[in-house]
Amino acid sequence: MPKWKWFTDYGSSGNRVWIAWDDNFVDVDVVECGTQFIHCHVTIRAPHALIAVTVVYGANEVADRRALWGTLETKATQCVDIPWLVGGDFNAVRDLSEVCGTSGDIQIAMDDFNACIENAGLLPLPMQGEWFTWHNHSATPRNLWKRLDRMMINDRWMARFPSASYSTLTPRTSDHSPMVLNGDRQQRFGGMFRFDNYLAHSPKFIASVQTIWQHNIIGTPMYSVTWKLKALKSVFREQRRNKGGPISQCATG
Structure with missing residues (x-):
């Protein structure tokens, strides 16, 4: 039976991010909690592996998200020797192919996001499923779709779990697509x-x-x-x- 444990960021940001894990299989040590992220170390017991995971929920405003971008760049220097996964709702897109509908001028927001990804040395984790991960569900002609949610990794993750990927599923009650990390079969069975x-x-x-x-x-x-x-x-x-x-x-x- 699952033995669920939970961590929420009530103290810092009014409950924006929740983390849940099955204590039968992994140990989670929350290292830092900010207004737009939770950073933790995760120990996978079988096989024994230590990884870093940063779950993000980007702020709505461009200026406010810059604090998140700075945090990710700092975390990159702290995770050079450990596989690192960064995932969640970044509230930003990388280019116009990730937007469908009228969205106004988002060039500055895209430039900030792409600069963070480059400076942090992050790589896109291979993805399959829904391309646009958020929809405004507007009843007017101003329908808007965006790819706001994604997972990214550092080079140590790629070396340790080279066949890992993730799937974006069809949304149900939420206006965002759930994301599921797919395990690395090559690593599990010897690669x-x-x-x-x-x-x-x-x-x-x-x-x-x-x-x-x-x-x-x-x-x-x-x-x-x-x-x-x-x-x-x-x-x-x-x-x-x-x-x-x-x-x-x-x-x-």
Whole structure:
């Protein structure tokens, strides 16, 4: 049975962010709570892994959100050695493709948000599902859709959980889409890529790599490389079966 624990930010911001977790599987240590975020360390017991998670709820006004952007840039310097996930309602979009409808002049807000993402070294976590995550539900012709909700990661997260992604679901009672983090199957079942050096001498080697590498994979560059390495495993496995001889291995994880 789930053993739920809760943390809410009543003291600092009037109950904008709630965090709930199953105490049977994870330990959560709230490190800092601000008016637009909760930052915590999460220990996943099996497999044992420590990660940092920042849950955000951006303010409505451009000027007020700048405090959040500054916080994320500071947190980035504190999370250089730990996988870090940042997610929630940022109340900002990155470009006009994330807006459908009349929204006024949002260029300054977009510039601020993109500068924060660049300065913090954040990467977009691969996403599937609803593109626009918020709708104003207007009864007038002024319908407005925006992509206000997302998950982002640092490079340590990408290295530790290279196949992780998230889904944006269809909203129900809320005007926002729920987001679900999808676990990393490669990490759970062992994701080391092994390569036998002697295979490079096979006349089929270059052709095999070129065939896999020409695929256009949607996602971050690191995600694309990881997908292609996984696809090459079965190719090299077949070539091993068809060729004997001494083996010299190198491995990357």
